[in-house]
Amino acid sequence: MPELVFFSGTMDCGKSTLALQIEHNRSARGLQGLIFTRDDRAGEGKLSSRLGLVTDAVEVEDGMDLYAYIVDHLSQGGRADYVIADEAQFLGPEQIDQLARVVDDLDVDVYAFGITTDFRTKLFPGSQRLVELADRVEVLQVEALCWCGSRATHNARTVGGVMVVEGAQVVVGDVNRSADEIGYEVLCRRHHRRRMTSASAHAAALSPDVLPVSPS
Ligand SMILES: Nc1ncnc2c1ncn2[C@@H]1O[C@H](COP(=O)(O)OP(=O)(O)O)[C@@H](O)[C@H]1O
Numbered sequence: 211m212p213e214l215v216f217f218s219g220t221m222d223c224g225k226s227t228l229a230l231q232i233e234h235n236r237s238a239r240g241l242q243g244l245i246f247t248r249d250d251r252a253g254e255g256k257l258s259s260r261l262g263l264v265t266d267a268v269e270v271e272d273g274m275d276l277y278a279y280i281v282d283h284l285s286q287g288g289r290a291d292y293v294i295a296d297e298a299q300f301l302g303p304e305q306i307d308q309l310a311r312v313v314d315d316l317d318v319d320v321y322a323f324g325i326t327t328d329f330r331t332k333l334f335p336g337s338q339r340l341v342e343l344a345d346r347v348e349v350l351q352v353e354a355l356c357w358c359g360s361r362a363t364h365n366a367r368t369v370g371g372v373m374v375v376e377g378a379q380v381v382v383g384d385v386n387r388s389a390d391e392i393g394y395e396v397l398c399r400r401h402h403r404r405r406m407t408s409a410s411a412h413a414a415a416l417s418p419d420v421l422p423v424s425p426s
């Protein structure tokens with residue numbers, strides 16, 4: 211039975227790499243997929259992984275009907291043996307419904323990849339709809355780690371190196387950015403709640419609890 215599968219996790223846990231591996235393995239066996247993405251860091255119409263791999267993809271726009279796009283593609287003689295949708299958190303809920311319809315009405319597997327929650331720990335609308343509709347939600351096996359060594363489960367946004375909890379839900383960006391840029395860091399829940407990034411933990415470790423007593 212064809213499935214709608216949501217591969218979900220934090221930033222930097224290998225989602226795009228897995229999407230590229232699924233694409234590679236299927237195309238190596240003569241299958242042809244349709245790849246969608248939205249707002250990949252590598253630019254419009256690209257699906258990229260931090261391991262350096264990149265492939266062309268269809269850039270999803272607001273209001274684009276993914277079901278109609280695929281039906282149109284098929285009716286023009288194109289093939290869609292499977293569908294990959296990366297950065298699926300940025301898709302609208304109605305676009306996730308369209309992907310579910312692709313599975314049910316066209317008998318095509320759809321593999322969606324995305325982060326579940328934003329920097330405020332709130333579900334992205336697209337991810338929420340995927341959790342509601344997917345046949346399976348798969349958590350990636352490669353653990354992204356918090357600076358403390360625990361499994362990272364949440365995404366923090368940093369501005370000027372400081373964790374923020376207010377701002378627009380969507381700001382395209384990356385982990386390991388310099389302190390003057392808007393960036394992201396993956397954290398365990400404990401340290402996300404305490405707003406402790408690696409930089410603030412490092413600063414706290416350096417600041418002595420007791421002021422040194424100068425010799426009189
Ligand atoms: N230099 C590197 N050497 C080995 N693995 C790396 C390197 N850089 C990134 N990675 C791996 O790539 C993962 C990020 O992959 P990516 O597909 O870009 O993540 P996501 O799409 O989930 O944000 C990291 O968790 C790490 O395992």
Ligand SMILES: Cc1cn([C@H]2C[C@H](O)[C@@H](COP(=O)(O)O)O2)c(=O)[nH]c1=O
Pocket residue numbers: 220221222225226249251324325327328329330365366367379380381382383384394
């Ligand atoms: C937490 C969070 C992330 N984003 C953006 C930042 C990146 O451009 C993508 C995630 O990409 P990845 O391949 O999973 O690393 O999402 C955002 O816009 N808002 C957020 O709250």
